[in-house]
Amino acid sequence: MNNLELKKTANEVRKGIVTAVHSAKAGHPGGSLSAADIYTYLYFEEMNVDPANPKMEDRDRFVLSKGHTAPGLYSTLANRGFFPVEDLVTLRKLGSYLQGHPCMQHIPGVDMSSGSLGQGISAAVGMALSGKLDKKEFRVYTLLGDGEIQEGQVWEASMLAGHRKLDNLVVIVDNNGLQIDGPVDKVCSPYPIDKKFEAFNFHVINIDAHDFDAIRAAFKEARETKGMPTAIIAHSLKGKGVSFMEGQAGWHGKAPNDEQYAVAMADLEKIGEELLKEEA
Amino acid sequence: MAENTVKKIATRESYGNALVELGTRNPDVVVLDADLAEATKTGVFKKAFPDRHIDCGIAEGNMVGVAAGLATTGKIPFVSSFAMFAAGRAFEQVRNSVGYPHLNVKIGATHAGITVGEDGASHQCNEDIALMRTIPGMVVMCPADDVEAKAAVMAAAEYEGPVYLRFGRAACPVINDRPDYHFEIGKGTVVREGMDLTIVATGICVGNALEAAEMLAAEGVSAEVINICTIKPLDEDIIIKSAKKTGKIVTAEEHSVIGGLGSAVCDAVCKSYPVPVMKIGMQDVFGESGSAGALLEKYKLDGKGIYGQIKEFLENGLCTF
Secondary structure, three states, rough: OOOHHHHHHHHHHHHHHHHHHHHHHHOOHHHHHHOEEEEHHHHHHHOOOOOOOOOOOOOOOOEOOOOHHHHHHHHHHHOOOOOOOHHHOOOOOOOOOOOOOOOOOOOOOOOOOOOOOOOHHHHHHHHHHHHHOOOOOOOOEEEEOOHHHHHHHHHHHHHHHOOOOOOOEEEEEEEEEEEEEEHHHHHHOOOOOHHHHHHOOOEEEEEEEOOOOHHHHHHHHHOOOOOOOOEEEEEOOOOOOOOOOOOOOOOOOOOOHHHEEEEEEEEHHHHHHHHHHHHH | OHHHOEEEHHHHHHHHHHHHHHHOOOOOOOEEOOOOOHHOOHHHHHHHHHHHHOOOOOOOHEEEHHHHHHHHHOOOEEEEEEEHHHHHHOHHHHHHHHOOOOOOOOEEOOOOHHHHHHHHHHOOOOOHHHHHOOOOOOOEEOOOOOOHHHHHHHHHHHOOOEEEEOOOOOEEEEEOOOOOOOOOOOOOOEEEEEOEEEEEEEEEHHHHHHHHHHHHHHHHOOEEEOOOOOOEEHHHHHHEEEEEEOOOEEEEEEEEOOHHHHHHHHHHHHHHOOOEEEEEEEEEOOOOOOOOOHHHHHHOHHHHHHHHHHHHHHHHHOOOO
């Protein structure tokens, strides 16, 4: 996909996020929207996956370590064809397979259940170790929140990944700067994030999380990096794409009401129209 | 004289040996440790299959998550640490990364209970059975001796899903060394028949319960002894059947009386055939430093201690708890 196609797809992913969370009357739009471009690039460009065969043995794996941003993952999987986009409105409802946090047993395309912060990265390390043991070519990607890296387990996992030289592993930190209680550097600063991963023997790349040229270059660089895992610190805007959610910690885990939903969708429609103009 | 010739082996030794046999048979078996391979006895596996042994360093929570990831790709990981850390420290990782997705991870927890001995209460885990049996879909096993420990490891590898295996540090007598021995997950065994009361025991307490039954027999009390290796799923039938015969149950375990075998047995009898149950175990207290033998004696979990508590139970005629 070229950048314009990626941008259009990411915009559809964002609409799916807002629609799902609005329908559920609960959920986490802020961190789903901030990571929408990363999700889109992974599933539409980077990863070897097959929606018709979600359990394909040698597929690339993705673990959503920041499991609360499941709406972002679900919308991406649905838009990629793993399940119907229409099902997104069943998010968090009784009887739906779209659980509040990713559940690998019931959701096509979900490689690992997650939700308790700090645990997904460990599972990703296990998958990458398995690939190395069997000399397989598949790659493993995991997305973490910048608040999540306050969990000590993240660094236990990183220590092992660096020690084992897992160059088939890419850790992406969605650095939107906000967590529930406020700015991450006010709550309990995780900075400097890049230097921390460097100290754990990672190759580290800082990027603008909303620039597809930068995203593309970073994942290419990660593929070319041998003998160490890569950490991509993706500097993002929480709530990206929805005017009143952008940069607001309050939209970490809150659903828009009907009025707000209309505004949010209008914002995204406008972005879509601009992209069409760009195309023309 | 007979006592001196009984073979004694710690079940953690059995665990390590069984893993080597498994590793030879099944290339998908991998073993994880958190800097305790020498103590958990998985060092023998590490020596035999260095590529399939992953030392995660002193980071048990991560180790459990790594095992979960390995399991998603078809590996059969055995996670090894002391019970305190495998079930205690890493409880939430076991619950969320292994239990919830029902992944094929086996947790080999050694150094369970007070027979850890000299290390003291910080390392004596008397809560692991309680913790593990609350996780939906988790199989919980506590083998009584070397024979049963090996059989349980083999059965765990065959079974698809999470399994918690509880092993001890101290050497204990081999009681199942007989040609007709058969092991099945979820099946208890009557190891001594009796009429007056039923002792339901697990782990190291099975051998001790047999000793107690022998002492009771000398006084004309006929005790039935049931060995429960699989605490979850519990063989309720064998317990109810025995309760119907004897009308009284004593449970014996090297674990807290809260939430362990005793509680599981109470859950079973109270719903279909209520009888008095006395729970022998750690009475809601922490342990302390001392030799394994001295601690079993002090906390009345050796043969003599179990015998003494049962005598009291019979004299009072009621459950003392």
